[in-house]
Amino acid sequence: TVAMWCIIAGSILGLVTGALLLSGNPSDILSSSLFDSPEHSSVSGHALEAESGEGVEGVSITLMSADGKTELFTTTTDSNGFYRFENVKIDLMVMVAQKEGYITIERIFSPDLGGEDPLTMKPGEGIAEEGSADDIMESNLEGVVALTSAIAVLTLLFALVGFFAAAEVQRGVKYRRTQYLCGIALFSRGLIFFGPLLILFGMALLAIAKEQFLDQNIE
Known part of the structure; x- marks a missing residue:
């Protein structure tokens, strides 16, 4: 029937999408519409x-550009050592925490990767550097690969x-079971919306002709 072939076509598009996700370049996939992410986030944590x-109260927390030349945000920890920044652009940057008597x-860091890690204030002088741009990029890429693989497997x-x-x-035996299976198949997201659209069209045709199923044929 037409409904069956629409469902098959939509499922094939889902298989194609899953295969593309598995074989695609993670960097290209991350920048695609499948992985749209917010441009800004909040950053909060404790000293x-x-x-x-x-x-530790009174710690000056400053967010600087990645090159350390531009001051972006600044605040001071409260009595519980808590700080928070709102509407911070998700990008590589430097957080500077300083208070007299402490290193x-x-x-x-990047706001979307763990800006809330506690700042451990140690008595003394000097500067303690934490994190590196290379580690952040590597961690980000590993996360993208893992997420892409999981989505690809689910899509398939x-x-x-x-x-x-x-x-x-x-078979034409159980109408509701068939529609439920079609509903699950919608999540295959074949080529974003073409696949689900075909499956939805098939489901609509099934609804029109549901008397053809044995459990709906009341005579």
């Missing part, structure tokens, strides 16, 4: 005393469910 673990911390599984749905259409 803690190294020995006691208590919050100054210069941390390279949902597409396979579409073929089971098509088989149920061919």
Whole structure:
């Protein structure tokens, strides 16, 4: 039937999408519409005393550009050692935490990768550097690869469910089971919306002709 072939076509597009995700370049996939991410985020955390673990009040927290030349935001920790910045652009930057009597911390980080890690304030003088741009980029790439692989596998599984749905259409026995399987197959997201659109069209045709299923044929 037309409905069955629409569901099959939508599922095939899902398989294609899953295969493309598995074989694609993570950097290209990250920049695609599948992985749209917000441009700004909040950054918050605590400055803690190294020995006691208590919050340190009055620590000056400054966010600088990655090259350390431009001051972007600045604030001071409260009585609990807590600080927070709003509407921070997600980009590589440097966080500087300083207070008289403590070693100054210069941390390279990205707001979407762990800006909330505690700042451990150690008594003394000098500067302690934390993090590196290379480590952040490597961690980011590993996360993208893992996420892409997981989405690709799920996409392939949902597409396979579409073929089971098509088989149920061919059998013409249980209408609701067939529609449920089609609904699951929608998550295969074949070419973003073309695949789901075909499957939805097939589901609509099934709804129109549901009397053809044995469990709906009341005589």
